[in-house]
Amino acid sequence: MELQIRLLGTVELCVDGETVTPGAAKRRAVLAGLAIEANHSVSLPRLARMVWSDHPPTSATANLRTHAAGLRRTMGDRLVARPQAYELRLAPHELDVTEFQRLAGQGRSLLASADPAGAIDTLTSALAWWRGPSGDGLPRSTALDNRWAALDEQRLQVFEELTEARLAAGEHAHLLSELRAHLAAHPLRERAWGHLMLALYRCGDVPAALTVYRDARAVLDEQLGLEPGAELARLHRAMLDRAPELSYVEPGGAAVTASAPVADLRPAVGWAVPRELPADPLTYVARTGETADVVAALTAEAPAAVVVTGAPGSGKTTLAVRAGHAVSDLFPDGQVFVDLGYRTSVTAGEVLARVLRALGVPAADVPEKTDERAGWFRSLVAGRRLLLVVDGVTRAAQVRPLLPAGPGPALITVAQRHLGSLDGVRRVALRPVGSAQARDLLATLAGPEQLAAEPAATADLVRICGGSLLALRIAGARLGRRSGASVSTLVAELGDGRARLDLLAYEDLSVRASLATGVAVVRSDDELAGRMLELLGARPGTPVHTAADQLGVSPQRAHRALDDLVDAHLAQRDRHGGYRLPTLVSDYAAELAAVGHVSVREAAEHLFDPWAA
Template sequence: MRLQVRLLGTVELRVDGQVVTPGAAKRRAVLAGLALEANRAVSLPRLAEMVWSETPPTSAVANLRSHAAELRRTVGDRLVAHPNAYELRLGPEELDVATFQRLAAEARVLLATAESASAIATLTAALAHWRGPSADGLPRGTALDNRWASLDEQRLQVFEELAEARLAGGQHGTLLPELRGHLAAHPLRERAWGQLMLALYRCGDVPAALTVYRDARAILDEQLGIEPGEELSGLHRAILDRAPELSCAPPAAAVVTAPPAPAVEARPAVGWAVPRELPAGPVTFVGRTSEAAEVVAAVGGETPAAVVVTGAAGSGKTALVVRAAHTVAAAFPDGQVFVDLGYQTSVTPGEVLARVLRALGVAAADVPANTDERAGWFHSLVAGRPLLLVVDGVTRAAQVRPLLPAGPGPALIVVGQRHLSSLDGVRRVVLRPLGALPARDLLAAFAGPERLAADPIATAGLVRLCAGSVLALRIAGTRLARWPAFPVAGLLAQFGDGRDRLDLLAYEDLSVRASLAAGVAAVRSEDEVAGRLFELLGAHPDNPPLVDRAATQLGVSPQRVRRALEDLVDAHLVHPDGPGGYRLPALVRDYAAELAAMPSVPTHPMTSPRVGPVAA
């Protein structure tokens, strides 16, 4: 019997090449614990610590024996029972962790002997065993946590060793998007910051290399309160001095005699400019690290594609996307186009195409009148070109459908409140409300951590009031920063009664109310019934009507109300609440109540506990 246990990602068991489902999470934890200690007996008490995050129950031993019995049915005599212990016997290539570590060790020997080409191949093979975070899906808080953390750290080290070898091999150009994606997910890796600086320098982009150093310094100071180490700061000085040792000599094997390549025109003679339209990225960016990494990964690989970033009004969609776009910008040397539709449903696909064509250098008079012709010209211009398109404020899939990449080269990032589900072949990143800890960190970035620490109760109340809204937190933090002597409790008291909350959640050009109004207006323009239903829910947020009651009051069928509810959920204006129920999220209900208070909104008494189920 040939086994393969895979722990570098979702736990997986293969028997003679066939995937076998190990069962529930605790049974997979038993398999993982025994595999990590392969060919050694693991006592039942030790195994229990690997499976349960808290004190094991009194039935732990019986449960472990039951899990072991089920595993034995699959792996046979490979699982050996000892007195109060079990042992899983595996061969040298039957555990991906062992294979990964062996390949990494072999590569380090090759690096020490200057065999960079072989080291690159071996390190690449080692990383190929990873399919996601180690032991993805297993219970956390167990005795295995340190093992998983160690493995994840080893993965980062091997990636950076591979990057070092590729830099030595002259692969600095192709390495840029991978390094940017790595740093988007792991922004505290000083070694990787240095590698990105060196890769940019060797690509001839000295200003970008110096900008990366400033970014690294700001992030280290913001998140750890430290300055870059001597290695990174020394590299910065060397780049400023244009130190000759930073240049990369091509490997000897790469020096070959070849006929000169035919001249290739760098740009088409007509209709091409190199746009650099990305707005400035946010100076303060807290949380959302994993979401930013998802966006970077979606467009920064070898085959750029499309990604849709969605979330409620004020969730920080634009800030995240702009940051991610700057992260991968160097991988798109043919330009970056940024279009803001402002959540205007009246903007047509043809207008979006015309805007993009003009950005690429097509004269306004030369833009075809027909939308299909515009789309055809656009795809001809961008075919095979590394061009990044960012379209913000999208309300309908049709507005960006003609921009979807038809092949490798261009990439598209779309920002909107709706999921735009009819767009095929795109990745979707959904921004949920910030959790309490990152929300507090964002508030602290504006107001100062010492000030929040001085009144933790009021700080917690202010965080709850902002309900995970990045925009609300930025406004509250800005207000505190504007008045350094004003206590946190004082601002919380001003917000307290809720009647003026949206008035206070506005500062200069930042406004929660305006953000919500744009989202509601977009829904209303597409679906009048959804807009009226939203106001109806706002009139009685604590006792919203059942579907039939709402249908009667709105003068439409129950099926039409259900469709309107689906539209509101898709726009993040209503949240599902239990089996078939719905609720207005915090801050949204404040705006809905304002709309409901207008004279045109019906205010019939309601007695039902919540909106009924969508299912017919």
């Protein structure tokens, strides 16, 4: 017995080439449910949910057995009774759903292999199986509804894949009426809007193509409250730029793949290859493990994004630059370096404008709206091996639009805080450097002989610097500048806490300026955190409840302020649940408590060394 069951339209049953009427709607639903689960047992309760829209009646089991008996008289032993279940045995070619999906898969493969002619024939054959909406005429609001919706969605996808194949074959002029009819029935299909735009563009009607984009934008906004997606926006921008990739090329000319018109467009601006990384700091001898972690994050599977955090002066920027140089050969499309200077006023739009200009977009062409800048940026960098390093970030919103949307670009963000709301990023937090690495850095700057002659004083110097790379660099520079100067002399000078921050400054390097910037960032978001820092600087070890009383806030609010300081690496939690300030932070906080807020604002105006922050 040869069966043919058709579900892509009105449910039909053919036996040995002759159409047989299955019966009433519920019997056709039983047939459809068993066919769509062909060669699998379908339990009676599950089958009942495929037939009745609400709770099946008490007679559901008896009714199902009656329907099954009627179908068995037509299909014979193809319908097998199981314990409390039925199974319909079918060969793949006996169900139109299977044949449609087989041909659709073949056509999709031909399209991917740049064989548009073969894809057109195969995808056309796949769509020929459809005679109307799937499961037409069956009861609705049943368990089969999701199956019909999925099949109808597959039909739309295959139509759009066939359209891509026909565009690749140069049939743009013949597609216009079909695409308009398709969009009239399915106005939310962004892919189809793009196809209609491209067909009009290739017919030479650029104004009509741009008008279609306006229509698509209006429909999406009215019905969904959304702007067009990245692909449609990218296509619109490419049309404005008269991108040569949009034009159809006859066979024998430059290759045009079926996916190129929509998926692989690049705006026709001149792509500059930026090389903006600062020089590799050759004296950088610490943080080898953390540098390896950043490199691993940049070379992992997409998205490649890493956030480097740490205290002021911990070497965050130095590490980011060194890691950037280590992987620069993997990013031949360029490296962009942006320093926000820990300015809280910098917006994401300003960052995007800076990056777009670095990539060759003329300043006059940079869009005004942030979302348009973000869309153009994603279009420009899609698939390109570009490395972005953004230094001095104060909040996640400043870099969120730069997060890689797919393979190709990579992002290093340097921040004092953890930026916990950034999703899908690797975080590398810098702790104070250990004594061995601290001695290595001092030896590189001042000479190993001088340190070897005074091991005890060297240990004291390392302790005073508190694991701060910036403080160690300054101390090493001072030792190297003083011919014949002893380590113990410098330690004695630094031992006076009141003068320590004055001495930890050398040319444009300053621990005080670095700390001032870090504190100003925290204070801009939470003034209480700044006041808490001053209180702990004036009276170290003050219990939280006491600090809360003195500041006139609840203990819970005081804890939140202290947690802000911990997140900014300006305070540390001890083993007993209390909070303490690192040595250099404590020195600066004591200064704040003595001179008040004005010095904070003045100090924050001086940017600290970009190599050490």
